[in-house]
Amino acid sequence: xxQRPFVALLLWAVVVRASLAAxxxxxxxxxxxxxxxxxxxxxxxxxxIGQDPQDVLFYxxxxxxxxxxxxDDNQAKATFVIDPDCQPGIHGLRVxxxxxxxxxxxxHVGALPEVVETEPNNAFESPQPVDFGVxxxxxxxSEDVDYLAIEAHEGERISVEVEGLRLGRTFFDPxxxxxxxxxxxxxxxxxxxxxxxxxxxxxxxxKSGKYVIELRETSYRGDDASTYRLHIGKFxxxxxxxxxxxxxxxxxxxxxxxxxxxxxxxxxxxPNPAPLGFRISASDQHGAAPTGTPLRAVDLxxxxxxxxxxEMEQATRGEVPGAxxxxxxxxxxxxxxxxxxxxxxVFDFNLIAREIRSPLDGVLRLRNAKGEVIAAADDxxxxxxxxxxxxxxxxxxxxxxxEDHLRQGQPTYLYRVEVSRPxxxxxxxxxxxxxxxxxxxxxxxxxRMAVMVAANRADVAGELNVALGELPPGVAQEANPLAAxxxxxxxxxxxAPDAPLAxxxxxxxxxxADKSQPIASRFKQQTWLVRGSNNVPVxxxxxxxxxxxxxxxxxxxxxxxxxxxPIVQSGSKDLKVVAERRDGFDGRIAVRLLYxxxxxxxxxGIGIEPxxxxxxxxxxxxGNAWAxxxxxIVVAEADVNxxxxxxxxxxxxxxxxxxLAMTFPPVATEQGKSVDYSIALSxxxxxxxxxxxxxxxLPPGVATTPQEITKDSTEVKFPLSVAADxxxxxxxxxxxxxxxxxxxxPVVHTIGTGELRIDExxxxxxxxxxxxxxxxxxxxxx
Numbered sequence: 001x002x003q004r005p006f007v008a009l010l011l012w013a014v015v016v017r018a019s020l021a022a023x024x025x026x027x028x029x030x031x032x033x034x035x036x037x038x039x040x041x042x043x044x045x046x047x048x049i050g051q052d053p054q055d056v057l058f059y060x061x062x063x064x065x066x067x068x069x070x071x072d073d074n075q076a077k078a079t080f081v082i083d084p085d086c087q088p089g090i091h092g093l094r095v096x097x098x099x100x101x102x103x104x105x106x107x108h109v110g111a112l113p114e115v116v117e118t119e120p121n122n123a124f125e126s127p128q129p130v131d132f133g134v135x136x137x138x139x140x141x142s143e144d145v146d147y148l149a150i151e152a153h154e155g156e157r158i159s160v161e162v163e164g165l166r167l168g169r170t171f172f173d174p175x176x177x178x179x180x181x182x183x184x185x186x187x188x189x190x191x192x193x194x195x196x197x198x199x200x201x202x203x204x205x206x207k208s209g210k211y212v213i214e215l216r217e218t219s220y221r222g223d224d225a226s227t228y229r230l231h232i233g234k235f236x237x238x239x240x241x242x243x244x245x246x247x248x249x250x251x252x253x254x255x256x257x258x259x260x261x262x263x264x265x266x267x268x269x270x271p272n273p274a275p276l277g278f279r280i281s282a283s284d285q286h287g288a289a290p291t292g293t294p295l296r297a298v299d300l301x302x303x304x305x306x307x308x309x310x311e312m313e314q315a316t317r318g319e320v321p322g323a324x325x326x327x328x329x330x331x332x333x334x335x336x337x338x339x340x341x342x343x344x345x346v347f348d349f350n351l352i353a354r355e356i357r358s359p360l361d362g363v364l365r366l367r368n369a370k371g372e373v374i375a376a377a378d379d380x381x382x383x384x385x386x387x388x389x390x391x392x393x394x395x396x397x398x399x400x401x402x403e404d405h406l407r408q409g410q411p412t413y414l415y416r417v418e419v420s421r422p423x424x425x426x427x428x429x430x431x432x433x434x435x436x437x438x439x440x441x442x443x444x445x446x447x448r449m450a451v452m453v454a455a456n457r458a459d460v461a462g463e464l465n466v467a468l469g470e471l472p473p474g475v476a477q478e479a480n481p482l483a484a485x486x487x488x489x490x491x492x493x494x495x496a497p498d499a500p501l502a503x504x505x506x507x508x509x510x511x512x513a514d515k516s517q518p519i520a521s522r523f524k525q526q527t528w529l530v531r532g533s534n535n536v537p538v539x540x541x542x543x544x545x546x547x548x549x550x551x552x553x554x555x556x557x558x559x560x561x562x563x564x565x566p567i568v569q570s571g572s573k574d575l576k577v578v579a580e581r582r583d584g585f586d587g588r589i590a591v592r593l594l595y596x597x598x599x600x601x602x603x604x605g606i607g608i609e610p611x612x613x614x615x616x617x618x619x620x621x622x623g624n625a626w627a628x629x630x631x632x633i634v635v636a637e638a639d640v641n642x643x644x645x646x647x648x649x650x651x652x653x654x655x656x657x658x659x660l661a662m663t664f665p666p667v668a669t670e671q672g673k674s675v676d677y678s679i680a681l682s683x684x685x686x687x688x689x690x691x692x693x694x695x696x697x698l699p700p701g702v703a704t705t706p707q708e709i710t711k712d713s714t715e716v717k718f719p720l721s722v723a724a725d726x727x728x729x730x731x732x733x734x735x736x737x738x739x740x741x742x743x744x745x746p747v748v749h750t751i752g753t754g755e756l757r758i759d760e761x762x763x764x765x766x767x768x769x770x771x772x773x774x775x776x777x778x779x780x781x782x
Contacts, residue, residue, distance in 0.1 A: 022642025023100025023442060023551075024048040031137050032167050033108030033229050037084035039066065040114075042107070044076045044095055048642055052098035053078075057505050059093065059543050060275070062086030063107065068095075082109055088281050089291050090166065092527070092541050094440065096503040099644075101440040101549045104527045104541060106168050110135045111281075111288040112233055121146050124183060127212050133287070136230040138215075140174070140222040146215045150232060152205040157261050158186075159237040160213055161200035161290050163229040165539050168529030170225040173197045175218040181210040190218050193359040193412075194239055195291060197538070202237035204260050235287035236261065239412040241280065243304060243325035244356040245296030248272035254295070256282050257327075258412045270297040276524065276544040294356040298323065300418055309336050312371055315399050320347060320419040324400055328360055328413040334403035337417070341392040345421075349375070351386040351402065352416040360413040361405040362386055369397045378405060389422070424460035425520040426510040428453060430546055431488070431595075436535065438527040440547040442645065443475055444554040446497035450633045450647040452595050453489045455482055455510055460519050462512050466491065469507035472550045474499025478650070480631050481513045490594055490633050492650060495550045503549035554646045555585035558608075558636045564743035566654035569599070570623040572748045574616040577634050577648070579608045586610045587638050591617060594633040594647065597655065599625025608636075627655050659685040659747070662716075662736055664754025670761045672724035677704070678717045679736065679754070686711045687747075691740045697733040699758065701726025709738075722758065731756045 025046040034040035044053070053076040056065045063086060066079040076095070086109050095102040113131070117138025121128035127147035130136060138146055152158055164174035177188040178201050186206065189199035205211065215230055216222075239258030246252035249272030256264045259282070268280055279292025303318030305326035315338035318324055324337040341347070353360040364386035366375040374393070377386035392398070400417055430439040431452040443449045453466050464482040466489050471477060474496040482489040509521040523544055530539040561576040577591045589608040596602050599622040608615045617634070631650045638644050661682045669675040677695065690708040693716050698704065701723035707716050716736075735752020 022048065022640050022644045024051065024053075024095060024097045024102045026095055026102035026105045028169055028225075029105060029107060031114065032106075032227060033110055033114070033135070033137070033163075034080065034082055035114055035135070036062070036082045036086040036088065036109050036111055038082055038114075040080045040082065042078050042080055043071070044078055045074065046102060047074055048099070049095055049097065049102060050074055050076045053095060054098060054501060055096040055503055056080075057094045057096060057101075057503055057547060058091060059104075059505060059545065060087065060091045062109065063091055063093075080107070087279070087292065088288055089279060090541070092543055094547050096549050097551075098501055099551050100442050101503060101547050103440075104438055104543065104547075106166075106529070106541060108163055108167065108229055110229065110231055110290050111235065112231055112290075117146060121148065123147065124179070124212060124214070130232065133233040135290070136232065138228055138230065139224060140172070140215065140217050140226045140228065141224065142222050143220045144216065144222050145220075148213045148215070148230070148232065150211050150213070152208065152211055154205055154208045156205045157202065157234050157236070157259075157286065158205055158211060159200070159202045159231070159233055159235050159289075161195070161231045161237060162198055162215060163231075163290070164226070165197040165530060166195070167227055167229065168539055168541065169227060170223065171530055171532060171538060172222070172226040172228070173218045174228055175199065175216055176201050176230075177214040178203060179212045179214065180207070181212070183212075186211065192239075193354075194293065194357045200237055202260055231290040233287050235289055236264070236282040236284050237289050238264075238282050238293065240356070240358060240414050241282075241293040241295060242327060242414045243302050243323075244294070244352060244358070244414055244416045245298055245323065246270050246302060247299055248274055248297040252295075257414065270295060272297070276542055296352060296356065296416065298418060300420060303337060305335050305337070310334050312336060312367070312399055321421055322419055324402075324417040324419070326402065326415060327411060328402070328404050328409040328415070329411050330409040332407050333409040334401060336402075337400045338397055339400070339419070340397050341395075343392055343394045345392045346389065347392070347419050348389050348422055349377075349387065349400070350418045350420070351377075352418060353414070354384045356414070356416070358412065358414050359408075359410065360415050362415055363403050363405050364388070364417065365401040366390060367399040367401060371399075422459045423520060424517055425458045425522055426460060426464065427456045427458065428466070428508050428510060428521060428523040430454075430508070430525055436528040436531065438525050438543070440549070441493060442549050442551050443493045443495040444551055444644075444646060445495050445499055445501075447554050447557055448492060448494050448647045448649065449645060450490050450492045450594050450635060453491055453508065455487050455489060457487070460512070460517075462514060462516070464489075464510045465513050466508070466510045468493075468546065468548065469509065470504050471506060471548055472499065472502040472504055475548070475550060480650075482510075483628075486598075488595060490631065490650075492633060492647065493548070499550045501550055501552065503547065505545040506548055507544075508546050553582075554638075554644050555582045555587075555640060556580060556589060556636070556638065556646065558589065558591065558634060558646060558648050560632070560634055560648045560651040562651040563653060563745060565745035565747050566656045566742075567600075567619060567621055568656055568658045568747060568749055569621050569625045569627060570658060570750045572618065572620045572750065573746075575602075575619055575632075575634070575653070576614060576616055577608070577636075578614045579636070581613065585638075585640070587640065590637045591615055591634050593617065594635050597626055597630045597632070597653075600655065621655065625655055627657050629654050657684060658749050658751065659683065659687055659740060660738065660749070660751070662751045664734065664752065666755045666757065668757040668759065669720070669722055670759050671701075671726050671728065672722060672761065674722050675720050676717050677720050677754070677756070678715050680715050681709065681713055683711055687740045687742065689741060691738055694737045696735055696737055697731070697752070698756070699727040699729070699731045702756070702758070720756070726758050728758050728760055731758070
């Protein structure tokens with residue numbers, strides 16, 4: 001009976017330890033894709049992913065989770081059910097466990113049966129035979145080359161497309177070649193405008209017989225992470241879809257360009273609204289393309305070019321707003337479109353080519369009726385597509401001109417010039433918590449977490465209300481209006497103690513606080529899947545929803561002791577943070593401000609050490625720090641078998657101008673000669689009681705004592721004791737630290753600067769020389 005409480009406590013501690021595991025990581029999936037219409041058993045691999053896996057959040061429709069279970073601490077098994085009409089291509093996902101959300105990875109859906117590469121298949125003479133219509137899953141290691149063989153009839157379309165870099169595991173640049181049985185090259189490809197570093201070949205079989213497909217890394221590099229999905233079939237593989245976009249929710253007639261079987265016209269209906277990065281896959285009786293072709297959904301009428309339209313007088317006529325659509329079909333080609341506009345009208349001219357994966361490196365010009373160029377653009381902020389905004393100078397006719405930068409052209413060099421009126425919009429993103437990693441929002445039960453939202457305005461001014469959409473049950477959010485002159489906003493989420501473990505993908509939107517006009521919210525979150533040298537992004541995933549989850553309780557909560565006194569410009573302050581630890585947890589808790597207001601700097605290396613329950617975060621401000629009331633939050637992180645994160649509630653930090661100013665005169669003295677340093681004062685904010693003033697930055701050998709001033713003082717005088725060996729020179733780094741006590745807390749000012757000059761004393765005259773001087777003078781007079 002005596003031991004039972006102890007045993008119960010021990011068991012509780014074990015349970016707590018097990019439940020305090022940190023967030024999981026997802027390194028990769030095996031397999032990395034599957035055929036639509038199938039059930040696929042996927043092994044999820046990564047740190048802590050097998051510790052109570054519960055769900056998979058899919059960013060795109062068409063895949064459902066049938067079940068998920070633990071294999072071991074770092075592996076879980078999931079069964080994905082892929083809809084028969086699931087869009088082929090890339091599908092982002094995160095795994096949710098009881099303790100967190102993983103980073104984003106991708107699962108790839110194809111239309112063909114799946115097979116696995118079988119080694120050895122690295123000799124042309126003994127390739128791996130596969131059916132003509134499969135997706136091969138394999139890996140290319142260093143200096144490895146994989147060969148696969150199919151049988152095709154003359155005139156059949158041989159389509160080969162590889163997903164390598166796009167699997168997002170490593171910088172894998174695959175190259176594909178199709179040979180006939182005599183090893184004569186039929187087709188080859190390395191990179192492609194449509195698939196970037198990945199490539200495809202699409203060719204009509206010149207004869208019946210055996211064809212061998214070679215896959216390698218373009219420089220014969222590779223490793224265990226250089227995995228691929230090689231789609232081999234008769235499916236259509238166009239390079240582009242003209243006119244590259246249309247109106248959302250409306251039927252659109254598109255022409256598939258670049259397929260060796262010939263152009264094909266198809267009518268599709270664009271979704272409303274269209275998802276970020278919307279693509280559509282070409283299909284026919286032989287199958288569907290593994291990767292879709294981008295189409296824009298924009299509420300503008302299409303104006304299709306009418307050839308010839310190379311000369312001014314041949315310009316295709318249209319109205320604006322509208323989208324001028326064409327193809328630079330051959331070298332030295334150029335297209336022109338004309339429209340009428342009135343003086344003072346403002347339009348955005350946006351050339352869309354690379355965005356819809358066209359090879360065109362477009363140059364965009366605007367000419368007046370005389371043929372004079374009045375606006376032009378090539379690139380746009382480092383992007384190869386051109387853009388400019390233009391105000392019409394007078395009523396009349398204007399001509400839009402498009403050509404390739406290198407005067408190249410081919411039948412797939414399509415483009416759109418979208419001419420629209422400026423529209424109010426806000427571009428939103430969650431700021432990265434860890435560099436190069438998309439932020440997820442994980443809220444422990446009975447606790448809090450906060451994130452920073454970046455909001456960049458386009459043609460909109462005023463305060464904004466920013467909010468997340470659907471949240472897991474038991475989660476509430478709080479955010480203050482975003483000031484009109486600022487673009488960063490903390491958002492705080494709280495989970496009730498009884499909030500169920502759950503996760504959602506949610507929207508992030510903004511609206512004007514006064515609701516004076518509608519604005520478009522454009523949320524995009526970048527996941528850096530593959531980075532090149534100097535951390536240049538090589539392959540990214542872009543999501544239009546944020547991931548939020550409720551997880552098991554954290555072993556601590558933290559709070560800010562809200563300051564009772566402000567921090568001043570050119571000042572400093574310590575922000576006190578207090579932790580409440582759960583029994584059994586005594587680890588270090590790193591604490592930092594979620595964000596620094598403009599002109600304020602906070603120490604990033606502070607922690608609440610083991611055995612302690614509080615810490616002070618030093619804050620300093622520049623002279624131009626933004627003076628206003630700031631809602632600040634402190635975030636905390638502890639290592640409990642990995643990172644566990646929480647945050648405080650909001651606290652108000654008042655940042656105000658200095659209470660007084662000082663005028664520092666230059667002062668000079670000699671070694672060994674004391675002097676008073678008098679500094680004139682001017683007050684801007686009265687304060688109660690005495691304030692302590694310290695003169696800082698004195699050179700070695702000079703000392704003084706702190707002084708006191710009041711709100712009525714007009715100067716402060718420091719008696720300087722100057723030693724005989726005080727450092728000689730001009731000392732220009734003197735400043736004062738003024739400490740005012742307000743509501744029992746220090747308000748520390750740093751005010752300066754002043755100058756103290758210390759000279760060497762003049763040497764006394766030599767008596768012998770003094771005696772000789774009169775004698776010499778007398779001799780001269782005689």
